[in-house]
Amino acid sequence: MHSLIQLSIVVLLLPLLSFVILIFFNKRLPRRGDFVGVGILGTAFAISFYMFWTVVVQTYDPAFRLAWDFTWIDFGNVPNVGPLKIKMGILIDNITVIMLAMVTLISFLVHLYSTGYMAGDKHYGRFFAYLGIFTFSMLGIVLSDNLFSIYIFWELVGLSSYLLIGFFFEKQSATDAQKKAFLTNRVGDIGMWLGILILYSQFHTFSYSEIFENLAAGKFTMSYGWLTAAGILLFMGCVGKSAQLPLHIWLPDAMEGPTPVSALIHAATMVAAGVYFVARIFVLLTPDALHVIAFCGALTAFMAATIAITQNDIKRVLAYSTVSQLGYMVLGLGVGAYSAALFHLLTHAFFKACLFLGSGAIIHAMHHEQDMRWMGGLRKHMPWTFATFTFATLALAGLPLTSGFMSKDAILASAIGFAHVEGGGIFYVIPFLGFLSAMMTAFYMGRQIWLVFFGESRTHLKPAEEHHGHDAHAAHGGHDAHGNDDHGHGHDEHHGVHEVAWNMRAPLVILASLSVFAVFSPDPLDGAKGWFMHMVQTPQTVVGRYGAEHPKAEAPVAAPLMAEAAQTGASATMTDATAAPAPAAAGEHAEAAEGPVFTDERQMELAHGAHAAHYTAIIISSIMVVIGISLALIVYAFRFIDPERTSVAIRPLYLFSFNKWYWDEMYDATVIRFSMMTAKMLSWFDAKVVDGIVNGVAIMTRNFAFANGSFDKYVVDGLVNFTAFFVNTTGAVLRKLQTGKVQTYVVLALLAVFGYFVYYFTRLIY
Amino acid sequence: MEYLTTIGLNHYLTISAFLLAFGLFAVMTRKNAIVILMGVELILNAANINFLAFSKFNGGMGGVMFSLFVIVLAAAEAAIALAIVINIFKLFRTVDVSSIDTMKE
């Protein structure tokens, strides 16, 4: 066993240890055992960072790969299959190591942060336990080398998410949200499970590498449609976990959980697991499946962005922005920008965690006020939070010099290239929606910054009734027991608002500093020059040969088509036509050749397309971001346009966005109502019809017996009554025999014997 | 005369028939439970004589063994039956079986 494998097992099991210790002993440990959680996660991070250092910095090999497995279940010699073993194992490659470091780092920071944020909570110790099991499951997903174990950890993160969303389980809304999250995820999971089943039924293995080998060897005997279906179904797992359309509804509600949880699970790590998983199975996705994924991502990104514009809850805005950003990543994978999508995953994890923790700090400071309408002017009171929050916002919006800029542009560039390669038309919708969402992202984040940090405090504007209601609610939730004495008053002034303590500030600073471009690439404009893009390169597809039946892949050699694509681009209405001339594409050709050399034509084209569109994307997205921020400034800072009046003017649109496109209502009206009605109906059917039949049969039998009895009584007995007199008299005589004296009976018995003798002798005589 | 002087199977069977008939008569007609028991003993003896007679003229041991067990069982039966009779006596203060007709109900 390689030492890195051993280390990774240690890293995997450490959080589990933390969970076990804390769930059983948190009440017996000093400080409810928070130091255990923090300490263990710190250790785990240190080990992960060592692994990261070894692999990324020292080895620096794109093809780095370590695998180890053991037999988990031994099926013996299975008929028709041969010896069958279900293996579990660990797969370590570059992306694993990066994810490992990222997850443990953010988890560690969130643990640290929680010691401040959750202080004084009734179930303080249990909170750290739950964080521990979450981290364990998440690391499990990252380290899995097969579909079965990833499914196991997949559901386990679902469980920890369930537990953490419902952490304030006394709140009705929290329990609703946790149930919704679990069930929605389950819907996605069954899709994923079916996808796994399709692959297993073909190859009788769950292991990635074996499945890929078999696929590449052309051993998939079902139709091409099934292969596409497998890809899409596996992607459904991602749809659920990464909150893509149409299963995104749980994520905003999941903000009922404590804010550190939102940062860790519902922004940085767990929701990104979906993207990670799709990246893992990327090579078996057929072009058709990729199209579905790309459209799903683009629509999600757009939809979530439109919703985020009108939300008032600070965490909800961030939640929808998370959905939107996840849409980007999925879009990126769909258009073949494997490394760009994962890059965005990483950068997004840092700045979104920073944003959530920042919002947590604000909420903490504002005494659990989450509505942005009643905030304002916080920059003076909370300079650290302000600075980090703003920088993370810039990264999210995608301004140059931030990490978000590089990753987002890489995705958008690939989207443009993809649209070219696929032949334009409907496929231009994808980059179009991407850019539009970029603009809206800039807008709503600008709005948020402005509403929260600038202007004057608007706390006093809050309607009194609602205020008290909220307060009572918070008190009920049991998380108002923080250390501040001046907690329950001073709502009118900001004298309760102050900067948070160091244990909450430090994570913000660390995360914000990790959003600087220099961490990832020396060139602020091109992430491809950085270490990440070098270490994480698009893998060779294994389903190319199946695509042979697929018309799209019947492309000739790459170069002519490149030119063709460029020409199509030139004639298209897109503004990038001039910015991406054919020679430029040719010039990039050499650079692209440094990356992986694809045997699959389509992948090659996509890689080239992405390169070709690089600067186009930068320019367009920069413009979009500037527009977005300017709009935000115009509306909220300079107040050239009154948001209130505008919202009235475009009321239907506003309501559509404000009510989240009515997804919840739709599901309520269809799926949930349908399920409940079916349940009631079937239950009625069971009680009345099925059981009714059973009881009916019983009653029928009984009635038949009664009827029989009646027949007997009236008809047969009628006949019998005719002889009743005779019987009666005989009975009267015979009754005398019933004396109760044994000896009479003996006499009778002997009479019978004697009678038999007589009969016998008469027989003898005659 | 030859028939009377040579003791054969029928002689024994006749004796046993008499014992059986007397036993049955006692069981049928006597009111005293003890006498009924005596009748039962007579019946058993009749059976024993039959067994032994057949056994003798058949040459096997089955009848002998059977009669042995009959005696054993008779002993047990007598003990239990007497115990029951005594119980009946305690309950009804009589051993007159004709007055014990609760089975009638």
Place this chain on the structure above:
Amino acid sequence: MLSLIVFLPIIAGLIILAVPSSQKQMIRVVSLVAALVQIVLAIVIWRGYDPSLAGIIAAPGGSPAGSFQFIERVPWISIDLGTFGKLNIEYFLGVDGISISMVILTALISAIGVLSSWPIQKQVKGYFILYNLLASAMMGCFVALDFFLFYVFWEIMLLPMYFLIGMWGGPNREYAAIKFFLYTLFGSVFMLLVMIGLYFSVIDPVTHNHTFSLVAMASQENYIKDAILGPNNVFWRYVAFIVLFVGFAIKVPMFPFHTWLPDAHVEAPTPISVILAGVLLKLGTYGMMRINFPLFPEVFQASLYVIGVFGAINIIYGAFCALAQQDLKKMVAYSSISHMGYVLLGLSAANSEGMLGALYQMFNHGTITAMLFLLVGVIYDRAHTRQIDKFGGLASYMPVYVGIVTVAWFASLGLPGLSGFISEAFVFVGAFSSETTRNIAIVSVLGIVFGAAYLLWSLQRMFLGTRKPDAAYDLEVGSDGHEHIHFHDWKGKLDLDGRELAMLVPLAVIIIILGIYPMPVIGLLTTSINKLVTVLSPVVLTSMN
């Protein structure tokens, strides 16, 4: 060894017979000791079992007992029937991979049931005698290899069950007991006919007599070609298969023969529910695997799709019905129906993964559902109601209880890391891998979602949130300033007491361990399952004819 484990409870019952009925504690202790010894014996059998021997059938020309283990074989009843030949009934016990897990499960659940019977105060002596009789009969059913013996145990089981439900049950107990009795009797009467038919169709290869030995019956070459259930008599073989299947399906219980189950569960006292769900239901599917399928493999092959469809109906129908229930115990009962559907689905897959999943699901369902019913019993003892609406917010006041509830509930909904998941997963794997049942598997997957739905919903309504205004308990502020709840006439400990922990914790530990590393159980089964699949496979059938 097997005789000992089978008859140990009866011996305990006889001892109890001699104990005066006023010595309640003594009676309980005797039962408990017997149950614990049974567990020890089960462990001894488990350790002594050689998983490399397959069992299932006897190889042609080999030992008439096949590769079964712990065999006990003595002629039992042998009557000359004149022209019909001789009636040969053997006392024939043995275990193979199919029964070994069930033996362990039965021992375990019996012991848990005894612990759970502790609070019963009404006619303790009679109760425990019947209970021990039931425990013996169940164990006997799982190890009997003679059809007649199996039938005898099967029928013996009915009677104590009837009385246990009918005398110690809830308000509507007579109705439930009679329903249970009639349903099961209906099934077993037909089983008797098939059994006799089989007897006259099968020849023991060694003695050349007719035989009731299931081992001999499982080998198709032992059949007389033209006998009533011989290979040439296709029509009657189908009829026999269906009749036998219905007999077992009633026990499973399979839609539409399931309606006795919710009634029986709701009325039965907690330990009897535990036994009923934990062991008795398994007898249905065990009977299928042991008797129904190997004896009629070609009919089994022809009816895979139908069995699968019924499995799917069970899964989804049960889940929907559970979703609509207001009574917690009824919900759990319907969840049982749903989960037994997985077993049927796995069997219909007719491949190793599916069959193994089904068998493992039987084991896991035994432990998990036992736990669910125990937990329902715990809350019913306290509140005297099981209406889901009458609770709320229990998590704040009974943290240990709710913690274990969470484990059980999540195990039931198939959370990975807990044993139920693995079995359900392999059922699906198997069902999907088989061309025949692929579509059914796709539809049945919905059961996972609805299973989660009703469990989570009940979890939320009963244990999370806050106390409802019309809850079955009062809220009061204790001397330490904290809020407590108080059940109206409950004198015991509010949270779980030692006895309750003693029954729940071992189950929870087993569920978790088998969820992480299932080989201790699965390792026992694989060889037999593979053999069974081979025996049932169409290739073997064609080569045989």
Place this chain on the structure above:
Amino acid sequence: MSNPAYTVIFYLFAAITVISAAFVVFSRNVIYSAFSLLFTFFGAAALYVFLSADFIAVTQVVVYVGGILVLLLFGVMFTNSIMQTELKTDVLNMLPGTVLLVGILGAILYTFYSTHSWIPSTTPLQGSIVERVGFETMSGYVLPFEMASILLLAALIGAAFLARFDKPGNNEK
């Protein structure tokens, strides 16, 4: 078997048996019945000797005369007060009883004597059978033998239990 003495003795014992049996049945006095039963048993025992069953004869004397008869006498003593003159027993079913007595006796005797096909074995039992009884008991009849012993034990306990002396206060139990 044509030894006249033998024949005479046989008839003597036969007469004792039958007559004393008749006396048992027809006597109205229970005590007389009991004592004449003694003679019946003795007579029967003697007949057993004629049937080469000497062991049975001895058993008959020991068990019946020594055991059962004493038991019966005890029963008589227990249930009838000696002081009373009520030792006579009443009769019932006299008419059917007599008819059946005659009828059944006649029927059986008719059957015996009308059966001409008794074929005695060529090797009837001869001499003492004690050894053979012992052998059979320990070989072929060992199970019934054991069963009989258990039965006797049960009967012993049962009889003791049934006839035990109850205190008046204990009747509710």
